[in-house]
Every structure is written in structure tokens, then in C-alpha cells.
Amino acid sequence: MVTIQETELKEGILEAIERAKALSKPILVSEVQQINHIDPLSFFSAGRATFFGERFFWKDPADETFIIGLGICKQIQTDLAIDRFTYIEEEWRRFTKDAIVYNKYHINGIGPLMFGGFSFDPYKKKTKLWSKYDDSLFHIPKFMLSEIEGQAYLTTNVVCTQHDDRTLIEKVGAERNAILSSIVESTCVGNHTLLKEIEVNPEQWMNTVNTIIEELKDNPLKKVVLARESRLFFDQPVQIEMVLSQLLKLQRESFIFAFESNGDCFIGASPERLVKKDENTLFTTCLAGSIARGKTVEDDHLLGETLLNDEKNLVEHQYVVDMIKAAMEDASEEVTLADQPQLMKMRDIQHLYTPVIGRAKEHTSLLLLVDRLHPTPALGGLPKNKAVEKIREVEELDRGFYGAPLGWMDYKGNGEFVVSIRSGLIQGHEASIFAGCGVVEDSNAESEYVETKIKFRPMLTALGGINQ
Secondary structure, three states, X not given: OOOOOOOOHHHHXXXXXXXXXXXXXXXXXXXXXXEOOOOHHHHHHHOHHHHOOOEEEEEOOOOOEEEXXXXXXXXXEEOOOOOHHHHHHHHHHHHHXXXXXXOOOOXXXXXXXXXXXXXXXXXXXXXXXXXOOOOEEEEEOOEEEEEEOOEEEXXXXXXXXXXXXXXXXXXXXXXXXXXXXXXXXOOOOOOOXXXXXXXXXXXXXXXXXXXXXXXXXXXXXXXXXEEEEEEEEXXXXXXXXXXXXXXXXXXXXXXXXEEEEOOEEEEEEEOOEEEEEEOOEEEEEEEEEEEEOOOOHHHHHHHHHHHHOOHHHHHHHHHHHHHHHHHHHHHEEEEEEOOOOEEXXXXXXXXXXXXXXXXXXXXXXXXXXXXXXXXXXXXXXXXXXHHHHHHHHHOOOOOOOOOOEEXXXXXXXXXXXXXXXXXXXXXXXXXXXXXXXXXXXXOOHHHXXXXXXXXXXXXXXXXXXXXX
């Protein structure tokens, strides 16, 4: 069992209550403690009884950063479409401006931190599917476990108001101790069975692909990404912990995330970083062009070589490189990237991949980069605005958070966002999984359909729909 010593949180809460009275507004107190290792999935599971619907989970591909949040001490959200990235950033700065923070460690991903994301297109008519998520939604957790390069830290966040008193100290302490004392080594066993899968209007989707192929001829539009949905039905509620356990086992080389909201859970294993900010260094990824993995080493190598020399996929990849390079050059003093793409091999699929590094200009913020980069041509198309308008017009699916920026930002402005592909939305006994592909002038609807089937596989497998 993890035990917490007497800390500075007590005096911080008392000071914050007085500050809240003086300023007539809530004040955040945040305390970071270095602790012994806790299994991240076990910490997530320990919050189920008290904080179900208020949890998040994050892991990077290198296993260097795990961030798990339990409870919500503050939400920052908006359904505004205009300037939504600016709005979220300004609200975050306003919330942390007068905060009392006890953090002696110079490490990203600890202390006050917000986790969440943005919908793919706030102008798209919202459906019941995504009714539990605002178009821009971020949670600041009550309790957060961060494991950074093998070292564990516990952040406790408390919002104090002018109406609080010292009984808040005991309440927070009891709540924290209850979580820590309930942690047991995670043993996730699948307790649900897939009853049926219904692909949502696949014929109509292929007809739309064919229509777009014709429209792209002699048209300033070069590429439109079309996504579709498959709906899964289970015999009992899907256990989020079990799905995470499967993703951690089968998709370890990906960004693995889960973001609960009001009982629903958006979850996935994305290979695609949108942008990372570490002080003044920026990292992003060009990921476009894909092919299946081979059943043998020889087949896999042959498929990889085919992808590296396929004109359609190379052109599609270059669209992404050109757009991301331009966006990074606007925000960076210098930008470094390779001349040729390489292969990124995942469990079920391989992609063309070009990493990009930049040195940020002064005052370049993480969410400014998220705004500029979303959506990349890999998820929207080219030119960006015209492609998104076309998607809004012809796509049946309400993408919600699928294909959109999801990630975290700490109070120092550092953080990381992914393009939330290879993902699904779990809703009790049911779930939706999503996949898309880039349609260009020489696309083939049948081939694009097969590609989406491959892209469904990571989530379908994790949910128990495909045997490993």
C-alpha cells in the first residue's frame, strides 16, 4: 500500500481559502509528491468505484510517460466554434494564474494539468452519439499519477472557495487515502462477449467515395478523407480496464488513451503524434499512406517496400509533409525533417512516416500549434478548409473526437497531443469504432473499404471482436 506523509497541502488549503475570500474566486491548490511505483492501470482501476466517468489514461509509445487522472476538480469546456483553442488556453491560464503550487521537481506532466481534447469539426451537426462530450472538453483531475521515465509522482489538486473551511483538509485526505488503500495489482479479465457487429451503411459509404473520386477530377480539391463507423453490441457493459489492458498488451508501440465523460469513454491506440512541446522544442509527425502487415517476415518486407514505392501513397504522404512543414516553419526558428519517409510498423498495419522537429519561436504556445496543425491532410484533406467543408457536407458520421486532437497540457505550457485515430467510443453495452482513409483522384472505393477494415482491427481486437 502507498502511504502519504504529512505534507504542505494542509497549509496550502488554508492559504487558498483566505485567498479565495480576498479575491472572491476559487483558488487551486496543487501538491506534487514523489512516491513508490504504482501500476498505472491499477491506479486507474482504483478510481472506478468513486470516479467512474471522471477518469483519464495516457501512455506514450516509448513507455516514458504515463498520466492517469481520477476525479474532476475543474472542467474547462465550450461548444463555441470560433477561437475555441484560444478560449481553452485563456481559461486554463486564468484558472492557474493565482494557484498555490507545491512542486519542487522540474519535470513535465506533473502538478496542475488539464487533459482532454477537441471535436474534429465544431460546425458539424452534433448527434446523440457524442452527446456526453462538449466540442472542446478538458478535465483537471483531483488525483493524478504521473510516471515519468520510471519515477512515480502523485499530484493532488484541490479547488478552494471562500465558503470552505478547514474540514476540507480532512475530506481531501480521506479521499486520497481511500484511493491509495484500494489499489491492488490489476488483473483484467474480459467479462463481456460481442453479440453482433453492424457496419453503418458501408454501401452508401463506398458510393460517397466514388462520388468524391469523380469530383476530384479537374477540381482544386486534391484529397478528402472519408471516415465511417461500425457499431458493436455486447452481452453486458464493457469494462474499460479490460480494453486498456488489451491495448497495452497488443498496441504497446502506440499512444494509448482513455477519456471518460459522463459515463461514456473515448478510447484508443493512436500511432500519430500531432504535436509535443517540451520547453522550446517542438515535435510532430507526418503519418499518411498505409498497407497491411505481412504474415511472414518476407511478406512483411515486400509489403513495406511496396508502400515505400507506391506513387499514390507517396503523393498522399507528401501532402501531409508539405502542410506540417509550413505550419511548423510559421511557429519555429528552425525545422528539421528527413528527405524521405520511413516505415512505422504497428501490429496490424504499417505507415509511411516522417518525424519533424522544430525550435519554437518565443511565445509559441502548444494549443496554437494544435490549432494550426488540425486537421492534417491525413485526417481532413487538401486544401484543408475546402476538404473539411466537403466532409461536413457528404459524411454521414458525426466524428466527435475521432481524428481530432486529444492530449494534455501542464501549467508550464508543456504537453502533447495525438491525432485520435484507431479509436472507439464505449457506451455501456455498446461501442462504436471508427476508421477513415484518404480519397484522391486515382482511389478505388473497394480498396479504401478494405483499408478501413484493417484500421478497425486494433480496437475490434481490444474489444474482443477478433481473436488474437
